[in-house]
Structure formats: C-alpha cells, structure tokens
Amino acid sequence: MEQFAKDLAAFIEERKEKTWEISDDVWGYAESRFTEFKSSKEEADYMESLGFKVTRGIGGEETAFMAEFGSGKPVIGILGEYDSLSGLSQEADVPEHKPIVPGGDGHGCGHNLLGMASVAATVGLKDYMEKNGTPGTIRYYGCPAEENAGGKAFLVREGCFDGVDICVTWHPGTTNSVSRGSSLANFRIFYTFHGLSSHAAGAPHLGRSALDAVELMDVSVNYLREHMIDEARIHYAIMNSGGTAPNVVQSEAQVLYAIRAPKVTDVIELAERVNNCARGAALMTGTTVDIRHVAAYSNVIPNDVIGDVIEKHLNEFVPLDLTEEDMAYAKKFTEVITPLDKAALENQAKALAGKNWKAMLDKYPVLNFVLDGRMLKGGGSTDVGDVSWVVPTNQFGTSTLAAGTPGHSWQVVAQGKGPVAHKAMLAAAKVMACTAYEFLTTPKLVEEATAEWKERLGGESYPNPLPKDMKPEIW
Numbered sequence: 392m393e394q395f396a397k398d399l400a401a402f403i404e405e406r407k408e409k410t411w412e413i414s415d416d417v418w419g420y421a422e423s424r425f426t427e428f429k430s431s432k433e434e435a436d437y438m439e440s441l442g443f444k445v446t447r448g449i450g451g452e453e454t455a456f457m458a459e460f461g462s463g464k465p466v467i468g469i470l471g472e473y474d475s476l477s478g479l480s481q482e483a484d485v486p487e488h489k490p491i492v493p494g495g496d497g498h499g500c501g502h503n504l505l506g507m508a509s510v511a512a513t514v515g516l517k518d519y520m521e522k523n524g525t526p527g528t529i530r531y532y533g534c535p536a537e538e539n540a541g542g543k544a545f546l547v548r549e550g551c552f553d554g555v556d557i558c559v560t561w562h563p564g565t566t567n568s569v570s571r572g573s574s575l576a577n578f579r580i581f582y583t584f585h586g587l588s589s590h591a592a593g594a595p596h597l598g599r600s601a602l603d604a605v606e607l608m609d610v611s612v613n614y615l616r617e618h619m620i621d622e623a624r625i626h627y628a629i630m631n632s633g634g635t636a637p638n639v640v641q642s643e644a645q646v647l648y649a650i651r652a653p654k655v656t657d658v659i660e661l662a663e664r665v666n667n668c669a670r671g672a673a674l675m676t677g678t679t680v681d682i683r684h685v686a687a688y689s690n691v692i693p694n695d696v697i698g699d700v701i702e703k704h705l706n707e708f709v710p711l712d713l714t715e716e717d718m719a720y721a722k723k724f725t726e727v728i729t730p731l732d733k734a735a736l737e738n739q740a741k742a743l744a745g746k747n748w749k750a751m752l753d754k755y756p757v758l759n760f761v762l763d764g765r766m767l768k769g770g771g772s773t774d775v776g777d778v779s780w781v782v783p784t785n786q787f788g789t790s791t792l793a794a795g796t797p798g799h800s801w802q803v804v805a806q807g808k809g810p811v812a813h814k815a816m817l818a819a820a821k822v823m824a825c826t827a828y829e830f831l832t833t834p835k836l837v838e839e840a841t842a843e844w845k846e847r848l849g850g851e852s853y854p855n856p857l858p859k860d861m862k863p864e865i866w
C-alpha cells in the first residue's frame with residue numbers, strides 16, 4: 392500500500408468514533424425525502440466545526456449542503472445521502488421484525504452510513520491535505536431525497552456541480568464491488584382522477600367514477616407492456632382508491648407510477664405513452680386527470696478509469712477485519728431471509744464458488760472479499776445517474792450487511808448500527824479518500840476519465856428530465 396493510502400486510512404481511523412456517532416444519530420432521526428433537517432444539520436455542523444466552508448440549502452433544497460476545502464483545480468466531489476424510507480421503522484440489532492414506531496420511517500437503504508462515510512472520507516482527505524500542503528479543491532455534497540424524489544437531479548439542474556472534475560460515491564450493501572454498469576432511468580408520476588360522486592345504487596348514472604379511471608388506466612398500461620422494450624419496467628401503487636364505501640361512486644382517486652428504462656430518453660417517450668393511457672381512461676369514464684411529475688432519475692454513465700482506481704483501493708481495505716462476534720452477528724440475519732432471497736443467495740454463491748458454495752456461505756455470512764462488479768445484475772435506479780451526465784463519476788459498494796439481506800427491508804435497518812456496518816463504512820471512507828486523492832494529484836487520470844466519459848456520452852448532453860417549473864417538494 393502506498394504511503395498516502397496508509398496516511399489517509401490513519402486519519403480516518405483517528406476520527407472513527409465521531410463518524411460512527413453521527414451515523415448512528417442519523418439512523419435514529421430516520422428522516423425521509425426532503426425532511427432530513429436534523430441529519431443534514433448534524434453533518435454540516437460537524438464539517439463546519441472542522442474548518443470546511445459550508446453552504447447550506449444549495450440548489451433550492453433546504454436539506455442539501457456543500458462543504459468545501461482547498462482552492463483551485465482540480466475539484467473533486469464526494470457524494471453522500473441521508474434520507475430514510477417510509478414504513479421501515481425497526482429496532483437495531485434484532486433479527487426479527489420489530490418496529491420502533493409502527494408505520495414509521497427507517498434507514499432501509501443504509502443512507503445513514505452512506506452520508507457519514509463520505510463525510511469521513513472528505514474530512515480525512517482535508518487532514519492529509521493540510522499536513523502535506525496538497526493543492527486542489529475537495530467537496531462533500533450532502534444530497535437529500537435519493538429515495539423516491541431524485542434530489543440530485545435538481546442539484547444538477549441548478550448548476551451545483553458546475554466546474555467539478557470528478558465525483559466518487561459508494562453505497563452500503565451485501566458485496567464489496569465496483570459498479571461497472573449503468574442503472575435504469577426512472578420517472579415518478581402521480582395521476583389524479585376527478586369524477587362526480589353519487590349514490591351507487593340510487594343514482595349511478597349521475598356518478599363518474601375516478602376509481603374506474605384508475606383501474607382502466609392500470610389495465611391499459613398492463614397491455615402496453617407487450618409493446619415496450621424488454622428492459623423497461625413499469626410499476627404502480629394506488630395512493631387513493633377514493634374511499635371505503637362501495638355504495639358511493641368514488642369522485643377522486645390517485646395512482647403513482649414508476650416508469651423505468653435503460654436511457655432517460657427512452658423513459659421520456661414511454662412516460663408519454665403512459666400519460667396517454669391516463670388520458671384515455673379519463674375520456675372513457677367522463678373524468679378528468681391531473682398529471683404531476685414529481686421525480687426523475689437519469690441512467691448512470693459508468694466510468695472504468697475511476698472504477699479501476701476505486702478497485703485498486705478496495706482491494707487494499709477488503710477483507711474487513713471482522714471478528715468471530717461480528718460473523719455471529721451477521722449469521723443471525725442470514726437465518727431470517729425469505730426462501731426466495733435464500734435461493735438467490737445460493738445461486739450467487741454457486742456462481743462464485745462452484746461446488747464449494749456451501750462452505751463459502753458458512754465461512755462468509757458477510758461476503759468479505761472483492762467481487763467483480765461485472766458479475767452483478769443491476770435493475771435499480773439512482774440519482775447518481777444525473778451527476779454522472781455532467782461530471783465523470785463512479786461508485787462502489789462495501790459489505791455493510793449480512794449476505795442475502797434484501798434491499799429496502801427491515802433487516803437493513805436492523806443492521807444499520809451494527810459492527811459490520813461500522814467497519815464496512817470506514818473501509819468505504821478510506822477507498823473514497825484514496826481515490827479522490829489520486830485524482831486530486833494526477834492530472835493525467837482526470838484527463839483519461841474525462842475522455843472516457845465523453846466517449847460514452849457520444850456527443851449527447853444531459854437531457855434534463857425534470858419539467859422546467861418542477862420544484863423539489865415534500866409529498
């Protein structure tokens with residue numbers, strides 16, 4: 392390991408207690424999209440107290456902030472998140488579903504770790520730069536509302552990443568691996584139908600049912616599936632069915648759609664076809680429809696130049712130094728996954744270890760080795776995609792969770808303050824600090840990453856998917 396990597400790791404270790412404390416606090420606040428007031432404040436206050444220049448409320452988002460150190464080129468950004476998920480309140484460390492607040496929010500995607508590891512990386516890097524007089528600028532971006540609202544798309548639209556040369560980020564998960572592929576672009580759109588209420592038996596001819604419109608829209612979209620590209624995904628949730636009385640014609644009903652495809656330009660086209668399904672349903676039922684687009688995520692433009700530097704350092708800080716107790720902790724959670732998740736994990740183990748897969752899983756209740764990111768299947772969406780259209784960006788994951796833990800689940804919340812999570816987040820911080828340092832001090836690497844980024848874009852520019860007048864909102 393090179394000297395700078397050893398030194399950066401030592402700086403991050405020095406402040407690990409504080410890193411864990413704030414991450415645990417953010418876990419406890421469990422604030423969802425655009426309400427991360429305490430979480431962002433605690434991170435921003437911490438960085439300000441250490442001498443960072445902190446700008447709060449960037450890009451029109453009250454809970455976004457940027458913490459900067461240094462001056463001049465290059466400018467290296469490290470991205471963090473801190474939003475929770477609704478309905479996933481859960482006690483820490485217990486391998487059974489036990490909400491703290493029934494129906495409350497919880498960190499089901501590990502963003503308490505995500506944000507603070509990125510803070511720790513930026514702080515460690517500053518410590519190093521100050522000691523060694525390293526030139527250049529580093530920035531931590533506190534990015535709200537990754538879940539369901541695509542907070543970074545607004546920050547990109549408002550120019551918050553202008554002039555940034557390289558961005559690095561990570562995500563907690565079940566593997567130590569570098570992202571080598573893209574993600575799905577994704578729109579979230581509310582369709583609200585307005586009809587006329589009436590007595591469902593006495594005067595049905597005077598009613599116009601908004602619920603009928605939602606149902607017809609959903610049916611028509613399910614027919615649409617046959618005529619869209621294979622990789623597209625559409626899912627919906629009925630947010631308001633119009634009431635609980637079958638003998639009242641429902642005058643208002645609402646459905647929320649997620650529309651995904653490999654490229655944001657595909658989603659723009661597909662969303663218009665879904666809009667037409669809504670308009671058709673309104674016409675059929677004599678209702679009207681309001682179409683409200685609330686979030687847009689662009690697909691990720693991956694970058695292997697950055698990915699290779701990340702991978703080099705990931706191999707330096709993985710395997711994590713896990714004790715017998717840490718492994719026993721993780722094992723509790725591998726025992727409570729659903730049979731389907733278990734089968735998926737076993738398939739993954741078979742692909743990795745062949746006939747030795749059982750021994751591998753026994754030895755590794757945490758997948759404590761670096762896995763080739765090309766072996767992993769994607770399918771999700773992230774607003775890191777929007778940043779990657781305007782700045783060469785790459786990300787990776789570390790194993791903060793027991794193998795097989797399903798995403799967005801109470802099991803993720805339960806493990807969010809555990810020993811594996813704590814160790815894996817520090818490893819992530821070290822990898823990000825080392826990667827950022829290499830780009831900070833090696834102009835050739837920045838040039839190469841930029842050249843790859845331009846080639847992948849193939850002359851396209853950011854197709855800002857947000858409607859012009861759309862503002863970040865709490866919904």
Ligand SMILES: [Zn+2]
Nearest residue numbers: 500502537562
């Ligand atoms: Zn996430």
